[in-house]
Amino acid sequence: MRVLGVDPGLTRCGVGVVEGTAGRPLTMVGVGVVRTSSELDTAQRLVAIEQGIEEWLDTHRPGFVAVERVFSQHNVRTVMGTAQASAVAMLCAARRGLPVALHTPSEVKAAVTGSGRADKAQVGAMVTRVLRLTAPPKPADAADALALAICHIWRAPAVNRLQAAHAAARRQGPPTGSVRKVTR
Amino acid sequence: MRVLGVDPGLTRCGVGVVEGTAGRPLTMVGVGVVRTSSELDTAQRLVAIEQGIEEWLDTHRPGFVAVERVFSQHNVRTVMGTAQASAVAMLCAARRGLPVALHTPSEVKAAVTGSGRADKAQVGAMVTRVLRLTAPPKPADAADALALAICHIWRAPAVNRLQAAHAAARRQGPPTGSVRKVTR
Numbered sequence: 024m025r026v027l028g029v030d031p032g033l034t035r036c037g038v039g040v041v042e043g044t045a046g047r048p049l050t051m052v053g054v055g056v057v058r059t060s061s062e063l064d065t066a067q068r069l070v071a072i073e074q075g076i077e078e079w080l081d082t083h084r085p086g087f088v089a090v091e092r093v094f095s096q097h098n099v100r101t102v103m104g105t106a107q108a109s110a111v112a113m114l115c116a117a118r119r120g121l122p123v124a125l126h127t128p129s130e131v132k133a134a135v136t137g138s139g140r141a142d143k144a145q146v147g148a149m150v151t152r153v154l155r156l157t158a159p160p161k162p163a164d165a166a167d168a169l170a171l172a173i174c175h176i177w178r179a180p181a182v183n184r185l186q187a188a189h190a191a192a193r194r195q196g197p198p199t200g201s202v203r204k205v206t207r
Numbered sequence: 208m209r210v211l212g213v214d215p216g217l218t219r220c221g222v223g224v225v226e227g228t229a230g231r232p233l234t235m236v237g238v239g240v241v242r243t244s245s246e247l248d249t250a251q252r253l254v255a256i257e258q259g260i261e262e263w264l265d266t267h268r269p270g271f272v273a274v275e276r277v278f279s280q281h282n283v284r285t286v287m288g289t290a291q292a293s294a295v296a297m298l299c300a301a302r303r304g305l306p307v308a309l310h311t312p313s314e315v316k317a318a319v320t321g322s323g324r325a326d327k328a329q330v331g332a333m334v335t336r337v338l339r340l341t342a343p344p345k346p347a348d349a350a351d352a353l354a355l356a357i358c359h360i361w362r363a364p365a366v367n368r369l370q371a372a373h374a375a376a377r378r379q380g381p382p383t384g385s386v387r388k389v390t391r
């Protein structure tokens with residue numbers, strides 16, 4: 024499976040593509056950062072992020088997208104931008120019919136390092152080892168995006184079973200979503 | 208000027224289009240709600256919201272979009288969905304080159320009722336009077352979207368002067384945003 028990991032942010036959106044299967048050596052396909060200037064309005068920054076994510080999807084054609092789940096415990100100002108950037112990443116993926124998985128930072132750290140409380144350096148070191156790189160990817164957002172993709176591949180069997188169970192439950196429940204519109 | 212107001216939310220996204228100029232009677236062009244089912248994944252809900260907003264932009268061709276500015280003081284869970292829905296609304300507008308303005312809930316209430324602490328009923332009553340409707344628009348999200356559009360029209364002269372000043376400052380500052388990509 025080929026997974027695009029996205030560590031969302033308005034200023035720096037880490038992106039990393041990893042290919043492989045749980046239990047076998049994984050390969051890094053690409054890593055980078057979509058940056059937008061703080062001089063731009065938020066709306067324009069979101070358009071720039073959309074363009075950047077679309078380029079990564081076009082170039083690397085992943086089959087899955089893993090996005091960091093945003094929590095609001097963090098810094099109040101930062102978290103809104105992070106939520107907005109993550110919305111754009113999810114939108115770009117779902118619009119193409121790609122499955123989107125959200126993983127929390129501690130799930131990613133635990134999957135990659137064995138500890139949900141690992142620091143940036145430990146995550147970078149494990150990403151470097153797992154993908155057999157010569158040095159940790161910089162900046163940290165890029166390494167985090169690769170860690171997300173690795174986490175998704177390693178957790179995929181469990182996550183996919185859960186998603187299948189949810190989908191089955193939905194089929195037996197009320198009809199799924201609709202967009203309604205009222206105009207006077 | 209014709210303004211689309213958006214009161215963002217994952218479950219109910221209020222939308223309202225108002226036409227007119229500050230100091231003259233305003234006209235309601237349309238009002239409604241884009242709904243998405245909580246049975247859907249967040250990513251799929253964002254796609255449904257994008258489709259709904261795009262339909263409103265296509266149908267009513269507003270020249271401006273006013274979106275409620277999301278704060279994180281509110282309920283922690285709700286605010287993330289609100290931030291994500293607002294990101295989609297801003298993205299849809301900015302992608303078309305439409306100016307996007309953000310107004311806080313208290314700015315909207317103050318503009319429409321004279322008090323930044325007005326309740327839902329007061330906002331609904333003033334929207335009904337200003338737009339010469341026979342009854343307050345329901346649900347409250349739809350009335351709030353119209354209030355946002357009214358607020359934008361009434362505040363427009365001041366906001367536009369500010370935006371022009373910011374744009375002038377930017378032209379004299381460092382170069383504006385860029386999207387960069389690094390692939391190995």
